[in-house]
Amino acid sequence: MKNTGLIYGYSLDGKGGGDVITGDDLNAPLPEGRVSWLHFDYTHADTQRWIIENSQLDQVVIDALLTEESRPRTTQVGEGLLIALRGVNASPDSDPEDMVGIRIWIDKTRIISTRRRYMLAAKDMVDALAANAGPTNPGDFLTMISAALMVRMQETINETEDSVDSIEEELVSSSSYDLRNKISAVRRIVISLRRYLAPQRDALLQMHQTRIAWLTEDNQQQLREVTDTLIRYIEDLDSARDRAAVAQEELSNRLAEQMNSRMYLLSLVAAVFLPLGFFTGLLGINVGGMPGAENPWAFWIVSGFMTITVGIQLWLFKRKNWF
Incomplete structure (x- = not known):
């Protein structure tokens, strides 16, 4: 029976490409040496049924793949990794700080990922496979999906820093009450992003420190690079948060001085x-x-x-x- 909860399905050919797996082929055996990637919408009834009845995963893994809310983490279960990661919501008319999550089970022969909302990083993987530049093994998939999440995050981090720069420039020439709303908006974005990026840093650190057969030294080195990038993003957010706090304090002082001056008059x-x-x-x-x-x-x-x-x-x- 066709599984309509399947979003993407591929049988990796080990050369950067792959053959499409449809909802009708989920239970078909893979050719020797192939690795499957199945990407589901976990809110769909067909997805829940297949993962529970046909995935042959441990119950703790099943629960994690189907859970509504998940904080970033990496957990080793036998010879596989259970991973939850977050990425910025880059969909049109969405708030960047409204982060989307992806849950991944990965071992040496298969990759199962689930999400609720559209995630551009998964589409990046599909595009790479179509161009024969995709992952060749589970370790490559892990490093590429992690790097894709970081790339999508960079624009949001830069926009946040630009917003703080703009506020500081306006503060030099103006002490308008409207700046309060701008500062509050920036601080809300920073707090929301950092809420998930801090545990995601810990998840990536745990990921590249894991000793597992299919995760090569080269994969671990690439994961370290991704982790360093994320750490830099968190430091940029901390800097933006501190600068926004200083700007808000300066604005409050100026507005208080204006009020005191008027009361004095x-x-x-x-x-x-x-x-x-x-x-x-x-x-x-x-x-x-x-x-x-x-x-x-x-x-x-x-x-x-x-x-x-x-x-x-x-x-x-x-x-x-x-x-």
């Missing part, structure tokens, strides 16, 4: 008008015997007195360097 205005308010309130009481009530010059005398009072206040403020 309002305080000075209130201090100037406080005695004037007292005089006008005193002269506005409705009691008998108010001096100057019948004097035609009383208004101008009072206005001149208050003007002199304001002048004296401003002179005192200036003398004390209050403005």
